[in-house]
Amino acid sequence: MAQTSPSTANPLLRLWRNEDSRGVIIQILTMVVLCAFIAVIARNVVINLANVGKEFSFDFLMWPAAYDIGFSPFIEYTNKSTHLRAAVVGLLNTLLVAFWGCILATILGFILGIMRLSSNWLINKISYVFLEFVRNVPVLIHILAIYALVVTLLPSAKEALDIGGGAFFLSNRGFYVPSPVFEPGAGTVGIAILVAIVIVIGFRRWAKRVQDQTGRIYPVLWVSLALLIGLPGITFLATGTPLSWEIPVLKGFNFKGGMALKPEFLALWLALSYYTACFIAEIVRAGILAVSHGQTEAAHALGLRNNRTLQLIVIPQALRVIVPPLCSQYLNLTKNSSLAIAIGYMDITATLGGISLMQTGKEMETMIIVMGVYLVISLTISSFMNWFNQRIKLTER
């Protein structure tokens, strides 16, 4: 017994000094601590809920919501609808502002990014100052400031600014635009659009195959455009123009008819868009700069014209750099749209996480749903990003 070496004296120490068994021990400890932590929290939650006389259930979703939502462009909603319906309205409003925000932010971002690369000194500096100012001020301040501008500086509905031939009105009640009214036969035009899209996709595939095999290039862009505009256009005329516009008209203190972009939506949409656009501009600039000049020169040496060089050489390589951070900006925009609650735009955070939470006192349940919704949106966008990354990944030897 006296000969036992110190390391064998203590079997626990021996286990700890072996790398594999140490790993297992650490993991078991982690899981034990984590489970204990979760168990303590769960116990606290059960006791606390019992103390205030609440129970954990999602039944409240079927209760009448009893509050109004001023902006529900997609589905019918009254204050007699259920909380579930309010949540769906909120989700659709979130998706609406996120979708249009991403589109406007991309357009503005590309314009600003190209302005930042301009060789014109004035354009370059103006865009630099704008970008730096916008990027370094919190988005919430932008949203509040734009909302204050829209509400206080725009005239009342009676003195609305007529911007475009008596059909587009800008006032502090919102931006009123004509709304399309579909008459019988409009469905045929819709079908024509779908048919045109299918034909275009088929044509593009065929043209690519021909080009791969024979080298002959067809004017794909022009044929596509002609199909996309021509086919629905002819159908539209043939079925007797089954579309009319309902023009907003001032009646009393507000407009009737037409489509209204509420000031809350306008402010949120504009502020989120230009704020995100400033980040996208930097991404676009970095992406274009990342394509080395040698690529352009090589393309010219091969005899490609300027537009073909851009289309085939520069843009595909720049996109590889641009797309991943662009997607995370889309994600940021979607998450930032939750700030809608500060100006009263009814998105999912404001309906379910705001008023429904206050009315029903179901803090846990509402927050779980709201967070779950954002997680699903995030995971969707990031899985799309991963798929796209895989597709455009640089294939190396």
Added chain:
Amino acid sequence: MAQNQAQQAYSPGTHPDLPPPVRTTGVLGWVRKNLISSPLNIALTLASIWLLWSIVPPALNWVLAEAVWSADTRKECWALMGAPRDGACWAFIRGSFKLFVYGWYPEPERWRVNVTFLLFAITIFGALRENIPGKKYWLMFATAFPFIAAWLLLGGFGLTPVGTQKLGGILLTLVVAVTGIAFSLPIGLALALGRRSKLPALRAVCVIFIEFIRGVPLITLLFVASTMLTYFLPPGSTFDLLMRVLIMVTLFASAYIAEVVRGGLQGLPSGQYEAADSLGLTYWKAHRLIILPQALKISIPGIVNTFIGSFKDSVLVLIIGMMDILGLGRARLNDPEWLGLAPELYIFISLFFFISCFGMARYSLSLEKKLQTGHKH
């Protein structure tokens, strides 16, 4: 004739260099190159000049020339101008400045806030300077600063206690932002190491935590802090709202820091890991001496960007009813005496954030250049 003489006077190859053509140098050359090099460029220049001309003089006029700096109410302010809203009413900001900085911190105790601000400035100065003697002690002081500041601001241990609900304005903004920044760094570092760990259970826990936090907006986490977190605590215990918010802000920032640091760890060539292993260093020694110093160096720009983001995110606390600089300002806007001065307020707050964040961004840029030891491709 003069040209002929010049040609005759020099043998080939000995002619001194002629000055470059006048049109390519100096102001004229600069203007030709940068403003009017092509028809498109001329059009863009004219458009820019028109834009500047229509924005800058009226804006300067409003901000400076027509502005009123001292008045007691909005009406008095506007009476001093040609017409209401002709100029900015900075008297509003001046009158509320102390409130904006200190919140409702009790008047006789405000020296403590000033001392905290001073210590903060010293900490920043010490932490940022590269070649400062006793760098080690500066860093120790910087680590201790959050705790010293908490003691100074909240009192206890010999100072009069001040409730957290008295904090407001710029003070609260800084408390939220600096706490988030200070504590997110170590937590984020641990999360990043956990995510890179070889142990699957540890890795899974870190991945789930990071992706969950990054997948939801900060505002929902703040709602959790304000409405739901008390359910998680042992029955009967209460927890200060500010503390709950600080925990959430810290967790939020640490998930982002973790991703930045993970990027740095991945960016390191695997030769560094292998070299550390072949020297026989343990995991912790290898990380402390070889991996982390290099990985953190590459991630500094990303870390500073996260700090800027977390500074800007601190205004979100207004949505759960805390009176940071923006919340307090908006409350002041509803004061009947100062009704309708939103532009002045938002310009003031924007400037505050712009100066802070732009400063951080410039610092990060200069640091990036200084730390650039590798070869640039």
